[in-house]
Amino acid sequence: MMMNLTLKIWRQANATTKGKMVTYPIENVSPDMSFLEMMDVLNEQLINKGIDPVAFDHDCREGICGMCSMYINGEAHGPDRFVTTCQLHMRKFKDGETITIEPFRANAFPVVKDLAVDRSAFDRIQHAGGFVSVNTSGNTQDANNIPIDKHDADKAFDAATCIGCGACVASCKNASAMLFVSAKVSQYALLPQGKVEATDRVLNMVKQMDDEGFGNCTNTGACEVECPKGISLENIARMNREYLFATVKG
Amino acid sequence: MASLDSKIPKGPLSNKWTNHKSHINLVSPANKRLIDIIVVGTGLAGASASATLAELGYNVKSFCFQDSPRRAHSIAAQGGINAAKNYQGDGDSTYRLFYDTIKGGDYRSREANVHRLAEVSTNIIDQCVAQGVPFARDYGGLLDNRSFGGVLVSRTFYAKGQTGQQLLLGAYSAMNRQIGRGKIKMYNRHEMMDLVLVDGKARGIIARNLVTGKVERHGAHAVVVASGGYGNVFFLSTNAMGSNVSAGWKIHQKGAHFANPCFTQIHPTCIPVSGDHQSKLTLMSESLRNDGRIWVPKNIDDVKAIRDGKLSPTQLKEEDRDYYLERRYPAFGNLVPRDVASRAAKERCDAGYGVNATGEAVYLDFAAAIIRYGKEQAHVKGLDENDAVLVKKLGQDVVRSKYGNLFQMYEKIVDQNPYETPMMIYPAVHYTMGGVWVDYNLMTSIPGCYAIGEANFSDHGANRLGASALMQGLADGYFVLPYTIGDYLADDIRTGSIATNTPEFDAAEKAVVDKINLFLNSKGEHSVDYYHKKLGKIMWDKCGMSRNAEGLKEAMVDIKALREDFYKNVNVPGTDSEFNEQLAKAGRVADFLELGELFAKDALDRTESCGGHFREESQTPEGEAMRDDENFTFVSAWEYKGEPADAILCKEELKYEEIEVKTRSYK
Numbered sequence: 001m002m003m004n005l006t007l008k009i010w011r012q013a014n015a016t017t018k019g020k021m022v023t024y025p026i027e028n029v030s031p032d033m034s035f036l037e038m039m040d041v042l043n044e045q046l047i048n049k050g051i052d053p054v055a056f057d058h059d060c061r062e063g064i065c066g067m068c069s070m071y072i073n074g075e076a077h078g079p080d081r082f083v084t085t086c087q088l089h090m091r092k093f094k095d096g097e098t099i100t101i102e103p104f105r106a107n108a109f110p111v112v113k114d115l116a117v118d119r120s121a122f123d124r125i126q127h128a129g130g131f132v133s134v135n136t137s138g139n140t141q142d143a144n145n146i147p148i149d150k151h152d153a154d155k156a157f158d159a160a161t162c163i164g165c166g167a168c169v170a171s172c173k174n175a176s177a178m179l180f181v182s183a184k185v186s187q188y189a190l191l192p193q194g195k196v197e198a199t200d201r202v203l204n205m206v207k208q209m210d211d212e213g214f215g216n217c218t219n220t221g222a223c224e225v226e227c228p229k230g231i232s233l234e235n236i237a238r239m240n241r242e243y244l245f246a247t248v249k250g
Numbered sequence: 251m252a253s254l255d256s257k258i259p260k261g262p263l264s265n266k267w268t269n270h271k272s273h274i275n276l277v278s279p280a281n282k283r284l285i286d287i288i289v290v291g292t293g294l295a296g297a298s299a300s301a302t303l304a305e306l307g308y309n310v311k312s313f314c315f316q317d318s319p320r321r322a323h324s325i326a327a328q329g330g331i332n333a334a335k336n337y338q339g340d341g342d343s344t345y346r347l348f349y350d351t352i353k354g355g356d357y358r359s360r361e362a363n364v365h366r367l368a369e370v371s372t373n374i375i376d377q378c379v380a381q382g383v384p385f386a387r388d389y390g391g392l393l394d395n396r397s398f399g400g401v402l403v404s405r406t407f408y409a410k411g412q413t414g415q416q417l418l419l420g421a422y423s424a425m426n427r428q429i430g431r432g433k434i435k436m437y438n439r440h441e442m443m444d445l446v447l448v449d450g451k452a453r454g455i456i457a458r459n460l461v462t463g464k465v466e467r468h469g470a471h472a473v474v475v476a477s478g479g480y481g482n483v484f485f486l487s488t489n490a491m492g493s494n495v496s497a498g499w500k501i502h503q504k505g506a507h508f509a510n511p512c513f514t515q516i517h518p519t520c521i522p523v524s525g526d527h528q529s530k531l532t533l534m535s536e537s538l539r540n541d542g543r544i545w546v547p548k549n550i551d552d553v554k555a556i557r558d559g560k561l562s563p564t565q566l567k568e569e570d571r572d573y574y575l576e577r578r579y580p581a582f583g584n585l586v587p588r589d590v591a592s593r594a595a596k597e598r599c600d601a602g603y604g605v606n607a608t609g610e611a612v613y614l615d616f617a618a619a620i621i622r623y624g625k626e627q628a629h630v631k632g633l634d635e636n637d638a639v640l641v642k643k644l645g646q647d648v649v650r651s652k653y654g655n656l657f658q659m660y661e662k663i664v665d666q667n668p669y670e671t672p673m674m675i676y677p678a679v680h681y682t683m684g685g686v687w688v689d690y691n692l693m694t695s696i697p698g699c700y701a702i703g704e705a706n707f708s709d710h711g712a713n714r715l716g717a718s719a720l721m722q723g724l725a726d727g728y729f730v731l732p733y734t735i736g737d738y739l740a741d742d743i744r745t746g747s748i749a750t751n752t753p754e755f756d757a758a759e760k761a762v763v764d765k766i767n768l769f770l771n772s773k774g775e776h777s778v779d780y781y782h783k784k785l786g787k788i789m790w791d792k793c794g795m796s797r798n799a800e801g802l803k804e805a806m807v808d809i810k811a812l813r814e815d816f817y818k819n820v821n822v823p824g825t826d827s828e829f830n831e832q833l834a835k836a837g838r839v840a841d842f843l844e845l846g847e848l849f850a851k852d853a854l855d856r857t858e859s860c861g862g863h864f865r866e867e868s869q870t871p872e873g874e875a876m877r878d879d880e881n882f883t884f885v886s887a888w889e890y891k892g893e894p895a896d897a898i899l900c901k902e903e904l905k906y907e908e909i910e911v912k913t914r915s916y917k
Contacts, residue, residue: 141376143380153384191382
């Protein structure tokens with residue numbers, strides 16, 4: 001059953017101009033299309049009509065690169081759970097529906113154009129400490145020299161599955177980046193390789209997070225609900241412990 | 251004319267790399283600070299190379315077109331990474347990994363490079379664990395392994411179905427450390443537009459800021475291209491939307507030979523095409539073939555009933571199913587290499603046994619694995635092994651822990667639950683073994699210009715084994731290039747920084763700007779995607795899983811005509827001074843329109859079948875690929891001469907000292 005839809009899309013030429021919502025009808029949308037394929041069809045139609053196509057970020061289209069970033073009907077990555085926008089399918093919508101599409105909004109994520117935003121603040125937070133200070137010489141000890149408790153390894157992995165999309169920030173009323181930062185802090189804090197410099201890491205990353213203008217965490221948990229990878233709030237609790245410990249340790 | 255000296259070191263195979271490292275020139279730490287290196291691309295190869303070169307002391311400039319280096323498409327690699335650790339004690343060794351890779355590549359890769367790859371594979375795992383990459387572990391706390399196609403040991407390390415993500419984040423973290431120190435200058439949302447040569451040497455690039463549209467000049471003492479593969483020449487592939495050949499193609503136009511363009515991997519287990527709107531295809535990891543069994547119905551009546559929705563695959567009795575891989579290849583069964591599995595799926599579907607509406611799908615079934623694991627779990631927990639409901643639930647939990655993210659991805663796309671009903675899969679373009687020709691030092695035929703990772707051609711021959719792409723990317727970036735590049739740069743310690751206000755940069759920039767204006771001023775009828783889709787259809791129909799002389803000749807003619815129409819009739823909206831994705835895409839598709847023709851020419855020239863390259867004229871009576879070692883034991887390296895049809899073939903003969911070249915059999 002093909003669907004006809006009305007799209008209300010945020011259009012903004014660049015970071016310094018004002019934006020506005022613009023309405024576009026779209027017909028014959030297949031329920032098997034992904035949301036971005038529907039956007040491709042819209043853009044093809046706009047180009048053929050001589051209208052500037054809608055800019056949006058996307059790359060892998062399989063939910064792992066973290067580049068797509070649409071705020072659809074008031075939810076980061078739209079109404080489905082545990083998916084990115086590229087994995088959201090049109091079968092989640094009904095014929096005749098009006099769909100509102102906005103960029104991920106936060107002071108720390110300025111709009112590049114239309115639905116594309118600048119998330120380089122996330123990169124800068126990681127420059128401040130998102131690594132283990134080990135040279136890539138290959139002259140490290142054998143990988144099996146340090147056994148790691150499977151439960152810790154699995155939790156570290158779960159934290160490490162964060163794709164850095166920014167849905168947590170976009171969903172938070174304070175535009176806080178705590179879920180993102182805590183996922184990275186947790187991954188390393190849970191592994192013996194990362195423990196060595198855990199104190200400096202958490203202090204430096206939190207400082208950079210604050211400098212970037214992200215808001216405070218007030219434990220409403222919207223980030224966890226909207227996270228496409230199901231990153232747990234436990235990570236925030238762990239980061240708070242790490243941070244407290246680090247400040248006490250000085 | 252550039253020569254094709256592969257520069258393979260002398261001496262016994264197993265000592266070549268060690269000896270070579272000990273004898274090449276080095277650059278002192280103080281002098282490294284005087285040398286700039288550009289790295290284009292931040293996937294596993296580019297990110298690991300950037301981090302390591304910066305750690306060594308060079309000044310690195312890294313470029314990626316994505317908004318962050320962490321998004322490069324290595325992130326999407328699922329199944330795992332090979333290493334000859336022999337942690338399982340199942341008879342693995344450096345030699346066996348080397349041998350499997352050469353055989354898997356159907357004896358069309360360079361022996362010395364592959365041996366080096368196998369040698370450094372173990373370092374990769376040590377390195378990644380030290381960086382905090384959370385590989386899968388067993389309850390004893392040690393690293394776990396699984397098995398991949400074309401091998402008889404378990405040497406694949408993994409992190410659920412997200413191994414590429416974890417390895418790339420590891421390499422990205424190493425980059426972050428150097429970006430923080432100021433040793434890497436990172437250029438996100440930048441595209442390499444051309445290579446700049448000065449006195450025949452690579453001395454910089456022209457790049458474009460994709461947000462502002464500004465064209466920029468960047469000088470360096472060496473340029474490393476790590477821009478991945480060119481599978482998107484088929485339009486539909488498992489590659490990311492932005493993956494492109496342009497960096498590789500630009501250096502080809504400037505004198506780098508392009509090797510074996512027709513060696514493309516069609517991956518057997520991808521989610522089938524659902525309609526004309528399709529923008530990309532999604533891979534279901536090869537690791538699933540550890541536990542999934544591939545089949546189609548034996549009887550054509552059952553096929554019809556399934557397609558009509560009158561019969562569910564789960565209702566079909568065991569004796570009515572054709573597990574065709576197990577039937578044809580009993581030794582390797584469902585874990586035959588990718589090229590073999592893909593052709594076997596095509597054979598069944600061409601014979602009319604495809605199980606979906608388009609007739610292009612086969613089943614990948616986990617029911618047997620779920621029961622096997624469920625019984626094992628019931629036994630371990632002291633529960634009733636004959637309780638079918640309990641066994642199924644326990645088995646599903648095990649399968650979820652191994653492949654949960656893949657099953658979820660499948661369910662979201664297809665809207666069916668693969669824990670309850672078999673997955674439907676079909677082959678799709680996935681990886682390109684061909685690429686820029688490089689010598690043993692990974693240098694292209696342009697002095698000072700290197701190609702690493704999927705962008706080069708060297709290690710996988712005519713078919714890549716599963717879990718070897720990640721291995722090669724990280725081997726090149728962490729452990730090979732950082733040594734070999736010093737040998738070249740040792741001559742550059744007194745050169746001083748490379749000026750960009752020179753006639754060479756002027757000319758290169760002008761050519762780039764002219765090309766951009768050409769696209770914007772064309773104001774034709776059709777969008778860039780219109781051309782990309784048309785090219786993809788020609789490629790898939792005539793240069794896909796099965797090729798013949800007639801079709802390849804037609805492809806060359808069709809692609810040339812399409813390219814000419816593209817330059818006359820393309821419609822690129824917007825301007826050059828804004829974020830303009832269509833403009834960026836126009837440049838990429840223009841290069842695909844040249845590469846596609848060379849691809850067909852290469853496939854036409856190679857009249858043998860080998861690996862992923864199947865020429866219908868060269869097959870055994872049973873339909874297996876038939877190599878022609880007497881006439882084709884060489885690398886086809888093409889020299890650019892303007893029109894792709896005019897490219898000149900240079901041959902690098904492949905000499906096997908250690909390995910006896912045999913018919914490749916998985917029966």
